[in-house]
Amino acid sequence: MPGQEKPLTKNIRPDGTAPDLKAYERAGGYDAARKALKLDPPKVTDLVKQSNLRGRGGAGFPTGMKWSFVPVGKDAPHPKYLAANADEMEPGTFKDRLLMEGDPHLLIESMIIASHAIEADVAYIFLRGEYTLSAERLESALAEAYRAGYLGQNIFKSGKNLEMYLHLSAGRYMCGEETGLLNALEGKRANPRAKPPFPQTSGLWGKPTIVQNVETLCNVPGIVANGADWFKSLSYTADGGTKLYGASGKVKRPGLWELPMGTTAREILEEHAGGMRDGLKFRGLLPGGASTDFLVEEHLDVRMDFTEVQKAGSRMGTGTMIVLDDQNCPVGMVANLTHFFAQESCGWCTPCWSGLSWASQMLDALEAGKGKPEFLDYLAHETKFWSPGNTFCALAPGAAEPLQSALKYFRADFERHITEKRCPWS
Amino acid sequence: MTGVTIYVDNRPYEVNAETNALEACLSLGMDLPYFCWHPALGSVGACRQCAVKQFRDEKDTKGKLVMSCLTPIAKDMRISIEDAEARAFRASVIEGLMESHPHDCPVCDEGGECHLQDMTVMTGHDYRRYSFLKRTFRNQYLGPFVNQEMNRCIQCYRCVRFYRDYANGKDFDNFGIRNIVFFGRAKDGVLENEFAGNLAEVCPTGVFTDKTLKRHYTRKWDLQFAPSICAHCSLGCNTSPGERYGKLRRIVNRYNGEVNGYFLCDRGRFGYEFANSGERVRAPQIAQNGTRGQATKAQALEAFGILIAPGASLIGIGSPRASLEANFALRELVGAERFFAGVADTEWKLANRALDLLRHSAAPPASLRQIEHSDAVLVLGEDLTNTAPRGALSLRQAVRRQPFEQIAAKLKLPEWNDHAVRVALQDAKGPLFIATPATTKLDDVAAETYRAAPDDIARLGFAVAHAIDARAPEVPRLSSDVAALARRIAAALKDAHDPLVISGVSAQSEAVIEAAASIARALKVSGKTAKIFFALHECNTAGLAMLGARPLGEALDLVGQGGVNTAIILENDLYRRALPRRVDAFFAAVPHVVALDSLFHRTCEKAQLVLPAGTFAESDGTYVSSEGRAQRFFQVFVPAEEEIQASWRWIRDAMLAADHQEARAWQSLDDVLHTISEYEPRLSAIVSAAQPAGFRDEGQLIPREPHRYSGRTAMLANISVHEPKPPDDPDSPLSFSMEGYTAPAQPPPPLTPFFWTPGWNSYQAVNKFQSEIGGPLRGGDPGVRLIDAAPLEQSSYFASAPPAFEARSSEWIFLPAYHIFGSEELSRHAPGVAELSPKPYIGISADDAALLRMTQGAQAEVKLNASTYTLPVRVIDGLANGIALLPAGVDFLEGEEFPARGTIRRGL
Numbered sequence A: 001m002p003g004q005e006k007p008l009t010k011n012i013r014p015d016g017t018a019p020d021l022k023a024y025e026r027a028g029g030y031d032a033a034r035k036a037l038k039l040d041p042p043k044v045t046d047l048v049k050q051s052n053l054r055g056r057g058g059a060g061f062p063t064g065m066k067w068s069f070v071p072v073g074k075d076a077p078h079p080k081y082l083a084a085n086a087d088e089m090e091p092g093t094f095k096d097r098l099l100m101e102g103d104p105h106l107l108i109e110s111m112i113i114a115s116h117a118i119e120a121d122v123a124y125i126f127l128r129g130e131y132t133l134s135a136e137r138l139e140s141a142l143a144e145a146y147r148a149g150y151l152g153q154n155i156f157k158s159g160k161n162l163e164m165y166l167h168l169s170a171g172r173y174m175c176g177e178e179t180g181l182l183n184a185l186e187g188k189r190a191n192p193r194a195k196p197p198f199p200q201t202s203g204l205w206g207k208p209t210i211v212q213n214v215e216t217l218c219n220v221p222g223i224v225a226n227g228a229d230w231f232k233s234l235s236y237t238a239d240g241g242t243k244l245y246g247a248s249g250k251v252k253r254p255g256l257w258e259l260p261m262g263t264t265a266r267e268i269l270e271e272h273a274g275g276m277r278d279g280l281k282f283r284g285l286l287p288g289g290a291s292t293d294f295l296v297e298e299h300l301d302v303r304m305d306f307t308e309v310q311k312a313g314s315r316m317g318t319g320t321m322i323v324l325d326d327q328n329c330p331v332g333m334v335a336n337l338t339h340f341f342a343q344e345s346c347g348w349c350t351p352c353w354s355g356l357s358w359a360s361q362m363l364d365a366l367e368a369g370k371g372k373p374e375f376l377d378y379l380a381h382e383t384k385f386w387s388p389g390n391t392f393c394a395l396a397p398g399a400a401e402p403l404q405s406a407l408k409y410f411r412a413d414f415e416r417h418i419t420e421k422r423c424p425w426s
Numbered sequence B: 001m002t003g004v005t006i007y008v009d010n011r012p013y014e015v016n017a018e019t020n021a022l023e024a025c026l027s028l029g030m031d032l033p034y035f036c037w038h039p040a041l042g043s044v045g046a047c048r049q050c051a052v053k054q055f056r057d058e059k060d061t062k063g064k065l066v067m068s069c070l071t072p073i074a075k076d077m078r079i080s081i082e083d084a085e086a087r088a089f090r091a092s093v094i095e096g097l098m099e100s101h102p103h104d105c106p107v108c109d110e111g112g113e114c115h116l117q118d119m120t121v122m123t124g125h126d127y128r129r130y131s132f133l134k135r136t137f138r139n140q141y142l143g144p145f146v147n148q149e150m151n152r153c154i155q156c157y158r159c160v161r162f163y164r165d166y167a168n169g170k171d172f173d174n175f176g177i178r179n180i181v182f183f184g185r186a187k188d189g190v191l192e193n194e195f196a197g198n199l200a201e202v203c204p205t206g207v208f209t210d211k212t213l214k215r216h217y218t219r220k221w222d223l224q225f226a227p228s229i230c231a232h233c234s235l236g237c238n239t240s241p242g243e244r245y246g247k248l249r250r251i252v253n254r255y256n257g258e259v260n261g262y263f264l265c266d267r268g269r270f271g272y273e274f275a276n277s278g279e280r281v282r283a284p285q286i287a288q289n290g291t292r293g294q295a296t297k298a299q300a301l302e303a304f305g306i307l308i309a310p311g312a313s314l315i316g317i318g319s320p321r322a323s324l325e326a327n328f329a330l331r332e333l334v335g336a337e338r339f340f341a342g343v344a345d346t347e348w349k350l351a352n353r354a355l356d357l358l359r360h361s362a363a364p365p366a367s368l369r370q371i372e373h374s375d376a377v378l379v380l381g382e383d384l385t386n387t388a389p390r391g392a393l394s395l396r397q398a399v400r401r402q403p404f405e406q407i408a409a410k411l412k413l414p415e416w417n418d419h420a421v422r423v424a425l426q427d428a429k430g431p432l433f434i435a436t437p438a439t440t441k442l443d444d445v446a447a448e449t450y451r452a453a454p455d456d457i458a459r460l461g462f463a464v465a466h467a468i469d470a471r472a473p474e475v476p477r478l479s480s481d482v483a484a485l486a487r488r489i490a491a492a493l494k495d496a497h498d499p500l501v502i503s504g505v506s507a508q509s510e511a512v513i514e515a516a517a518s519i520a521r522a523l524k525v526s527g528k529t530a531k532i533f534f535a536l537h538e539c540n541t542a543g544l545a546m547l548g549a550r551p552l553g554e555a556l557d558l559v560g561q562g563g564v565n566t567a568i569i570l571e572n573d574l575y576r577r578a579l580p581r582r583v584d585a586f587f588a589a590v591p592h593v594v595a596l597d598s599l600f601h602r603t604c605e606k607a608q609l610v611l612p613a614g615t616f617a618e619s620d621g622t623y624v625s626s627e628g629r630a631q632r633f634f635q636v637f638v639p640a641e642e643e644i645q646a647s648w649r650w651i652r653d654a655m656l657a658a659d660h661q662e663a664r665a666w667q668s669l670d671d672v673l674h675t676i677s678e679y680e681p682r683l684s685a686i687v688s689a690a691q692p693a694g695f696r697d698e699g700q701l702i703p704r705e706p707h708r709y710s711g712r713t714a715m716l717a718n719i720s721v722h723e724p725k726p727p728d729d730p731d732s733p734l735s736f737s738m739e740g741y742t743a744p745a746q747p748p749p750p751l752t753p754f755f756w757t758p759g760w761n762s763y764q765a766v767n768k769f770q771s772e773i774g775g776p777l778r779g780g781d782p783g784v785r786l787i788d789a790a791p792l793e794q795s796s797y798f799a800s801a802p803p804a805f806e807a808r809s810s811e812w813i814f815l816p817a818y819h820i821f822g823s824e825e826l827s828r829h830a831p832g833v834a835e836l837s838p839k840p841y842i843g844i845s846a847d848d849a850a851l852l853r854m855t856q857g858a859q860a861e862v863k864l865n866a867s868t869y870t871l872p873v874r875v876i877d878g879l880a881n882g883i884a885l886l887p888a889g890v891d892f893l894e895g896e897e898f899p900a901r902g903t904i905r906r907g908l
Helices: A021-026 A031-037 A041-050 A063-068 A095-102 A104-118 A132-147 A178-185 A214-218 A220-226 A228-233 A265-272 A306-311 A330-344 A350-367 A374-385 A395-409 A411-419 B021-027 B084-098 B115-123 B158-166 B196-202 B211-215 B266-276 B297-307 B324-334 B345-360 B368-372 B389-398 B401-408 B418-425 B441-445 B454-468 B480-495 B510-525 B541-546 B552-560 B580-589 B602-606 B647-657 B661-665 B669-679 B681-689 B763-769 B831-836 B846-851
Strands: A081-086 A122-127 A163-168 A209-213 A242-249 A255-260 A282-286 A320-325 B003-008 B011-016 B051-055 B064-067 B078-080 B146-148 B173-175 B182-184 B208-210 B238-244 B247-253 B285-288 B291-294 B314-318 B339-341 B376-380 B432-436 B448-451 B499-504 B531-535 B566-570 B592-597 B609-612 B621-624 B629-633 B812-817 B842-844 B859-864 B867-875 B883-887 B900-906
Touching: A021 A104, A021 A132, A031 A104, A031 A220, A041 A063, A041 A104, A041 A220, A041 A228, A063 A104, A063 A209, A081 A104, A081 A178, A081 A214, A095 A104, A095 A132, A095 A214, A095 A242, A104 A122, A104 A132, A104 A163, A104 A209, A104 A214, A104 A220, A122 A132, A122 A178, A132 A163, A178 A209, A209 A214, A214 A220, A220 A228, A242 A265, A255 A265, A265 A282, A265 A320, A282 A395, A330 A350, A330 A395, A330 A411, A350 A374, A350 A395, A350 A411, A350 B084, A374 A395, A374 A411, A374 B084, A395 A411, B003 B021, B011 B021, B051 B084, B064 B084, B084 B115, B115 B763, B146 B196, B146 B211, B158 B173, B158 B196, B158 B389, B158 B418, B196 B208, B196 B247, B196 B266, B208 B211, B211 B247, B211 B266, B247 B266, B266 B389, B266 B831, B285 B297, B297 B592, B297 B609, B297 B647, B314 B324, B314 B552, B324 B339, B324 B541, B324 B566, B324 B621, B324 B647, B324 B669, B339 B552, B345 B510, B345 B531, B345 B541, B345 B552, B368 B389, B368 B499, B368 B531, B376 B389, B376 B454, B376 B480, B376 B510, B389 B441, B389 B499, B401 B418, B432 B441, B432 B454, B432 B480, B448 B480, B454 B480, B454 B510, B480 B499, B480 B510, B499 B510, B510 B531, B541 B621, B552 B580, B592 B602, B592 B647, B621 B681, B629 B681, B647 B661, B647 B669, B669 B681, B846 B867
Parallel strands: A081 A122, A081 A209, A122 A163, A242 A320, B003 B078, B314 B339, B314 B566, B376 B432, B376 B499, B432 B448, B499 B531, B566 B592, B592 B609, B812 B883, B842 B867
Antiparallel strands: A242 A255, A282 A320, B003 B011, B051 B064, B051 B078, B146 B208, B173 B182, B238 B247, B285 B291, B285 B609, B621 B629, B812 B900, B842 B883, B859 B867, B859 B900
């Protein structure tokens, strides 16, 4: 029944401590892992497929289908790898942090199940280096899991082996891109790789690999324990499960809430985040972190799932919304985001490394009151230039989204910067 | 290579089904822009310049932009180059690249052969909208050969992909982020990789350029070219030298799909400056009564004619770096019995043995392309990086063959998808085994290495042959380690599709060469098509051997016996070929010496008559490479000094002066070639290495100069305002002008002086001269092979293995260590090469250094061949104990004879 069960956050404590292995197990933890290990790997994948679990890292790709592309069986190449993408660097996104700090064993259990499904021999948690508390907690939890015989040789006495390592990233947003992550793990520059071939067939060290977002993985134990239908029943819409929704910006209660998938933007904003702070009016929000298009007042009743948000002209992305109020300059906001994207460009493909730099400089000039009228045409041109397929990876297309939607919904504000030769909010 | 139909802008074309859309369109001769793709480096999809529209079917009018370099060919696929959106996108990519580009074309070395210029014009982008500051960099010092100007960089990544991925260089990388990516070294310093010079051609802008050209810069369109062959080793890479105002300015690669492909080594690219050095002989010299003075051509010929008058007892010493024609003319003058090789005796014996074995070994000699495609290789005794450098680059590609078949092909990854293939292959390498006395740079891609004295290397080789075919002689008293290694090598060679054995003359050992041939035979007996490659040392060692030149030692003996009036020494310094005391004795015993050469050296000092020979750029001729490939090189320019001419012409003129009637027949190069083919049936094919002088393309000569060549009338106006007639060229169908059969028409490959076609001013123009990208030139790759595999029955197993090497206490075997920079006679006169050449040293193993209680740099007293030297110690990693190395051809060590036994002691 949507609204009541909170499988992702049920163990998370208000005092900020995390359950250790004993506490985690008392609450039912690692039962799903034991259950999964008794199933044939393809059966686990099937289960996840049926549940309609979709990736919560931003792309929304059906998870079960992704796993099914990994070759399994006696002719499959080895070693195979699972990598948890814990490099949460999307501006405005902090949901994976909550899960790793608050319930590290949930991630580990989910990775044990996922590794079993794809017959992985080695698993990595690729963690953003700045998440020091997560690192501490995960290290501690890993040590406990190894001591308990849940990792290493003959895990859970199943006859199977699984090594799991925590890897701290040395920085760069691109490490959160699936293939950039693989290059970084291999000790190379975090440039992306062309697909095809996909990591499922040629990934880490050229071997079959699944890279999966932390939140996505954390849904898996529940699915194994309770079944695909249960998972679907948690949601308001066709995309299964619950979602960690977040809100940041000048709302009364910025934070994270586990809610049924398909909760409306309005409910998140007004009920859970408490609406705008006193004296401030809502102007728009980026529904899933920096690389999503603005939604405005007319969209607030959109159900926040992968399909519905897309119909409204945006993407749910990570589901952590950044809210813009009327006392903040939209141009300044987009300038800030574009500066981030420009700085994080890896320098590989032309539209991104050349275009983002140019756009960032134009936006800074606009903010400083030095913008030229033609900049708006150039910016619009650049956002088309960075369309998906034109670039090598999704960074620049993501950067296009807040900029192109700001130009659409807040064009008058851009024009005022030019005509008034200053930022009207300064 | 199957063909399928695809549609480009609604027109059907038949293309190679296994390639990608970019290569298919380029192979069809279409103009599609690109940057990061390179025919030898494959596709990575970084620059986005090659975008085209792809349509699902005829009804799809919207289509989708795709990168043609990463789009595999599919039957009936529909793409559009002309689509408006695709064109606009490609122009936007140029706009992006131009953001920080300095627009310094007028002062940039690349201007006029700049791929960025060409692609900019092709896309039509011509208006700057970016109005902010450009990002800039501090440039690095990278050594004497490559100049860096980072502000021009468009971040195409070709340089780092070539340097690291293709050439396995370690000291060059990309640093930085976003639009501030830096390509260079971690710190200023000389680039360590021997192929760094290729960066000048690989870089599509003026970031990396030829630093030697910069010192005497000329625009490409103002250079005069000719199809030429590198004179600095035995591989015969094809080059396009460029000249202006009587001075050689630079060398660029000339594509030959079977030989050098797209790349040259740095010795070949930068060694040309010897031709401009102060050591050049530019006028005849006559030395009489202790004084040496300049003479006119007439005086010189008169003197020469007297010396070779009928009845004179003559000997001629031929040259491994002079043309076949020059050597042959000398042989005709002195007679075959009196024609000797100007090569160290040991090396000569080995070179002849190698050629003999090639003729009888049942394994054909491998071309460089075939080396690259071998999937299991054994190297016996040869340090290719220093003796046949371009071959080392080919081996670095060969080690990827087996992993490609075993890994990438299984994942259905096409080879052109370089990005994906490298991820899949990671560090996997195929079987390359290297057995040499000391470490070699190729060790870093070898599966296994074996460090031993030459006799032990030979024993390993014979053991491999025996392990492949039990009928090959067994090697007695072989250690179990070596026996096991031999079995591993044998298994790898037997399992391969294209096994290859490489050896050469460097180890100074006949047994090593015979062992290599035995392995090739054993593989053939086992039903494998094996190939073999013997690295010789100089550009025409093989040709000189095919002319039957006798060993130098015989000449020294003959002269010592007395009775020889005149020695004619062709393009050679004998002091590099034998011990100084033997050469001194030679010169003391022969009353008259005639030396023909381009550089003045100690042999010229001893000669009464010195004649200025044209360099490879000032004459025409034929060289035969290690592969047995005869290739023609053509004169690039006529030197200002009239007296300089091709050696064969000097000999011909002298013969005429002495009334040898047969010389009358030799008016042009073709005449000499004709005579050679009559007298030497084994060499008759050299006539077809290039078209004869009478050849015309649509009735026209082929111009050496680009059609925009400027200043022809102005450059001599200070001498005379009357426009001189361009010199005639009786030896080739090429003209010393810009008039004639010009692009887009394409002359036959052996006659193509440079690659250019309208709109393609850079080296990328070579795409249009191939029918398949990266394949042979249209019309065939230049050169004719003179040796092919003999039938199996003709060959037999050779002598059995030598006994194991035993290091003797206080006595070492001295061997030469070859250095890419420094060991070769001509290139070491180029300033950059000289800078990188080693000074004399004595190389010993760490154990031997400890034995002698010496450390790196300490002075040692070295005695061999009755000479005593004081030399600094160089501890050589992995060198076999009991072996000592001296740098070959360097300074006062240049005449040392090998192998030699001698002593080493702590110096005082």
